[in-house]
Amino acid sequence: MPGDNIKKIFENTIVKVIVALAIVGAVSGATLVFVYNYAMPKILVNIARETEKGIKNIFPEAAEINDSEIKGLYDIADDTGKIVGYAFLAEGNGYQGTIKLISGIDANATQLKGMEVLESQETPGLGAEITTKKFKSQFINLSITHPIEYLKNRKPEKDYQIEAITGATISSRAVVNILNKRVEEIRKELKK
Amino acid sequence: MIKDFVKGLWRENPVFVQVLGMCPTLAVTTKCVFGLSMGLATTFVIVSSVVVISTIRKLVPEQVRIPMFTVIIATFVTAADYFLKANFFEISKALGPYIPLIVVNCVILGRAEAFASKHGVARSFLDAFGMGIGFTCALVVLGAVREVLGAGTVFGYPVMWEGFTNWIVMVMPAGAFITLGLLVGVFNIVDKRVKSK
Amino acid sequence: MKKLSINISPHIFSPVDTRYMMKGVFLALIPAVGASIFFFRMQAISLLIVSAFGATLTELVLQKLRGRKVRINDYSAFLTGVLLALVLPPSLPLWMAFLGSVFAVALGKEVFGGLGCNIFNPALLARAFLMATFPVHLTTWSNPVGVDTVTAATPLALAKFEHIIAPYLNLIEGNVSGSLGETSAIALLIGLVFLLRKKIIDHRIPAAFIGTVAVFSTITHLVAPGTFSSPIANVLSGGLLLGAIFMATDPVTSPVTVKGRWIFGIGCGLITMLIRIWGGLPEGVMYSILLMNALTPLINRASRPKRFGVANAR
Numbered sequence: 001m002p003g004d005n006i007k008k009i010f011e012n013t014i015v016k017v018i019v020a021l022a023i024v025g026a027v028s029g030a031t032l033v034f035v036y037n038y039a040m041p042k043i044l045v046n047i048a049r050e051t052e053k054g055i056k057n058i059f060p061e062a063a064e065i066n067d068s069e070i071k072g073l074y075d076i077a078d079d080t081g082k083i084v085g086y087a088f089l090a091e092g093n094g095y096q097g098t099i100k101l102i103s104g105i106d107a108n109a110t111q112l113k114g115m116e117v118l119e120s121q122e123t124p125g126l127g128a129e130i131t132t133k134k135f136k137s138q139f140i141n142l143s144i145t146h147p148i149e150y151l152k153n154r155k156p157e158k159d160y161q162i163e164a165i166t167g168a169t170i171s172s173r174a175v176v177n178i179l180n181k182r183v184e185e186i187r188k189e190l191k192k
Numbered sequence: 193m194i195k196d197f198v199k200g201l202w203r204e205n206p207v208f209v210q211v212l213g214m215c216p217t218l219a220v221t222t223k224c225v226f227g228l229s230m231g232l233a234t235t236f237v238i239v240s241s242v243v244v245i246s247t248i249r250k251l252v253p254e255q256v257r258i259p260m261f262t263v264i265i266a267t268f269v270t271a272a273d274y275f276l277k278a279n280f281f282e283i284s285k286a287l288g289p290y291i292p293l294i295v296v297n298c299v300i301l302g303r304a305e306a307f308a309s310k311h312g313v314a315r316s317f318l319d320a321f322g323m324g325i326g327f328t329c330a331l332v333v334l335g336a337v338r339e340v341l342g343a344g345t346v347f348g349y350p351v352m353w354e355g356f357t358n359w360i361v362m363v364m365p366a367g368a369f370i371t372l373g374l375l376v377g378v379f380n381i382v383d384k385r386v387k388s389k
Numbered sequence: 390m391k392k393l394s395i396n397i398s399p400h401i402f403s404p405v406d407t408r409y410m411m412k413g414v415f416l417a418l419i420p421a422v423g424a425s426i427f428f429f430r431m432q433a434i435s436l437l438i439v440s441a442f443g444a445t446l447t448e449l450v451l452q453k454l455r456g457r458k459v460r461i462n463d464y465s466a467f468l469t470g471v472l473l474a475l476v477l478p479p480s481l482p483l484w485m486a487f488l489g490s491v492f493a494v495a496l497g498k499e500v501f502g503g504l505g506c507n508i509f510n511p512a513l514l515a516r517a518f519l520m521a522t523f524p525v526h527l528t529t530w531s532n533p534v535g536v537d538t539v540t541a542a543t544p545l546a547l548a549k550f551e552h553i554i555a556p557y558l559n560l561i562e563g564n565v566s567g568s569l570g571e572t573s574a575i576a577l578l579i580g581l582v583f584l585l586r587k588k589i590i591d592h593r594i595p596a597a598f599i600g601t602v603a604v605f606s607t608i609t610h611l612v613a614p615g616t617f618s619s620p621i622a623n624v625l626s627g628g629l630l631l632g633a634i635f636m637a638t639d640p641v642t643s644p645v646t647v648k649g650r651w652i653f654g655i656g657c658g659l660i661t662m663l664i665r666i667w668g669g670l671p672e673g674v675m676y677s678i679l680l681m682n683a684l685t686p687l688i689n690r691a692s693r694p695k696r697f698g699v700a701n702a703r
Binding site: 013016017020021024025028031032035036038039040042043046050119123126 | 251252253255256259260263264266267270271274275277278279281285360364
């Protein structure tokens, strides 16, 4: 009967399609497991190394970096084992895309020890100036008992103020806001 | 056979003639080194997937060839992504999501569909390799123009005079469109000259 | 035997040709150019010369390269160069102005096919390009009269960020910082009267543009007088008058229909005020005109007048 024939072909095609897709899927899955096992340890090392580099810039005296009891915080100890401060990651919206920062506070949580930009997509020549030493050094020993403020075209007068980058107020403000938000969270956590 | 290779370099250059794969072309060519790494990653993906595809081309059921090709391409893209993250962390960070996005680069699926699914392994390999190199060259040229004007450097080495003012637009998306448009124009002028001789 | 010459319509000869119009616009610009030279001296003169020369030279070279008839004597490129200079800050390095004028003619006009085919106002397009390329130089302003290049904020920036309002008299005379041609309201208004009298531009676009800004800023000023400056300050400061009179009325890049011109002007005014009030920039005239330029074909199509005696077309 012709009807049976058609049915047979149909069934065959379906089976063929399923088998073919299953094989491709399985093979590619297996390949990726292999690649993942090879690459993942290295990737984790890379990320850890980058965080460490940032922390070392902020705490030159750091000898030991450990995960803190508070989630998202790193305990920084000097070579005598005394805790000198805490480092933390923070991120938020910049002028373009996300700005990812690493920063640190002293053990009493009264001062910012510095700030490093891990990732940003700010406008080169303007917003990207947040990665320059001139801008970053303003955050060293900045008081955080008061929210950080930024000034336009004026030198800071108080110890919680920084000068915004000329022509890139939005990026400067973004950094300040990200830090203020995160610092407040951390200060709350530490008080507990 | 050699023709299969050469056509991707000039006559059917994926960027300047076919104008395919514009997303990475425009997005990552802010610097030479990014263009080069994106080009090489794409070349790796296109060559390896095309070899696999042309090897199994007779076993692939007609109805599901596109999903199958896509899975194969995606596998190689993910592998390339992990490899870059593991060994070239800085570059991988700079290229961001554009490495995983090689999956949707139509140059690759285009070659798989238009060439590899109809030709033998050797010819498909040469074809894909030519396309990959052509793509890479175009990205490096684009990256060079944008890096020289936008940052005054080539591959990170300063080439402009002291006090050169960076053309910031060049490292922004608008600069990519302007540069690409002008380069396609230059390409056409040269091409016409060559042909008329 | 003389060959039969065939020409497409229209056959009526009018003295109003491109050259006449461009000359008219240039004459109308003379007060503004004069004011810019008066206030910014050598900086203004050199910028004007470099920019006008750059634009004309680019037009000449490109038309030669493309094997077209050279038509630099219709003054259109020259005028583009002058207009560009008028929207640049006085202390801009000359080579940047030159680059801008090359960009204006090459990528703003010739690349689309020459005069009449461009989508965007070439002078403003070049300014947008320069703004994206050299943002620091394009936002460094100097005070008038003095030859020194002390940075000084524009009246709009002062009003937006520091809430300082420049005296109206200074705004009218032009004795404030800003781009070359935008500071003196009185000089620009003289130009407007001249253009309207000579029927070179239509009153609708400037009226709608300036009117919208006035109405919008009256409302915001009444709501929050401390934060938003008065309508008079809004109309007189920044590039509004220059933009509304000389840029938005560009016959190539603005709508041809009556209704379309009203829409165009209102759109420009709205975008300008939105940027001035809620945007990150103090001034929005340039972007508002460029955005509306992009909408011009759409406006033309949407506002096509209905033919007499024809019922609804569809």
